[in-house]
Amino acid sequence: MNATTMAGVEPFELFAIRYGRHTGRRATDNFIGADPHEAGRNLEYFVWVARRSDKVFVIDTGFNATSAAERGRTMLRPPADGVRAVGIDPDQIDQVILTHLHYDHAGSLGAFPRAFFHAQDAETAYATGRCMCHPYLRHPYDVEDVVGFVRAVYASRVVFHDGFSELASGLTLHRVGGHAKGLQVVRVWTRRGFAVLASDATHYYDNFERGLPFPTVYDIGDMMEGFRTVRALADSPDHIIPGHDPRVMELYPPPSAELDGIAARLDVALRESRA
Ligand SMILES: [Zn+2]
Ligand SMILES: [Zn+2]
Numbered sequence: 001m002n003a004t005t006m007a008g009v010e011p012f013e014l015f016a017i018r019y020g021r022h023t024g025r026r027a028t029d030n031f032i033g034a035d036p037h038e039a040g041r042n043l044e045y046f047v048w049v050a051r052r053s054d055k056v057f058v059i060d061t062g063f064n065a066t067s068a069a070e071r072g073r074t075m076l077r078p079p080a081d082g083v084r085a086v087g088i089d090p091d092q093i094d095q096v097i098l099t100h101l102h103y104d105h106a107g108s109l110g111a112f113p114r115a116f117f118h119a120q121d122a123e124t125a126y127a128t129g130r131c132m133c134h135p136y137l138r139h140p141y142d143v144e145d146v147v148g149f150v151r152a153v154y155a156s157r158v159v160f161h162d163g164f165s166e167l168a169s170g171l172t173l174h175r176v177g178g179h180a181k182g183l184q185v186v187r188v189w190t191r192r193g194f195a196v197l198a199s200d201a202t203h204y205y206d207n208f209e210r211g212l213p214f215p216t217v218y219d220i221g222d223m224m225e226g227f228r229t230v231r232a233l234a235d236s237p238d239h240i241i242p243g244h245d246p247r248v249m250e251l252y253p254p255p256s257a258e259l260d261g262i263a264a265r266l267d268v269a270l271r272e273s274r275a
Helices: 065-071 079-085 121-127 143-154 205-210 220-233 247-251
Strands: 013-022 043-052 055-059 095-097 116-120 158-161 164-168 171-175 184-190 193-199 240-242 263-265
Touching: 013 079, 013 184, 013 247, 043 079, 043 184, 043 247, 055 164, 116 121, 116 143, 116 171, 121 143, 121 158, 143 158, 184 220, 193 220, 205 220, 205 240, 240 247, 247 263
Parallel strands: 055 095, 095 116, 116 158, 193 240
Antiparallel strands: 013 043, 013 263, 043 055, 164 171, 171 184, 184 193
């Protein structure tokens, strides 16, 4: 579906909510093949909200305080508090999309007590299967989060997807894998065209623009193909929203002055050039 076929479809408002940070990273922590002398960059942590008159989707739930302490991450605010700050009550949310099950994306399911969680078949199988016997591959997962997710399965609160799904006119899921076996990205129709919440398909702008894979990876080939997929799904490179790049908060305006530094509007033009 392209922009010309979207006439009459109400666009979504799209928000990034920043809730955490990891400092002291080396360039080699962020890019396979980085020059070890290159300066490292912070990783920032986000959840996202897509909202229009008939639907609200929360995309990812962020990490919890226990994981933040164990892993030396700074929690700027509980992710659900950030969702509340943009005027959404987490208690009333019924649709949460989980891009994948890493601790920083699926770590506070309990903060959305009425939600159904949209996840890929492949991610569920990966996070509960043989690959988790390998410490390197299970490191980005937290067993308590995964167990909580399985409890949601048994409560009939998980909606499974296999590849492509349309959750609403103008909002679709696309499995890309790579970083995690069942990683999915979210394409969202906005008033500036189709934006793509890439999540960890590209942590930084540099990953897809320089073709540099991120070191947490299940399949490098799929990760590289994922860079092409997010480019193809987005109306322009400026419509791709990386999952962890601090520049997102600089490039996009806050929804209001009080939310400066907490949230950014992704459905409006960048306030400065990325060049
Ligand atoms: Zn991840
Ligand atoms: Zn992540």
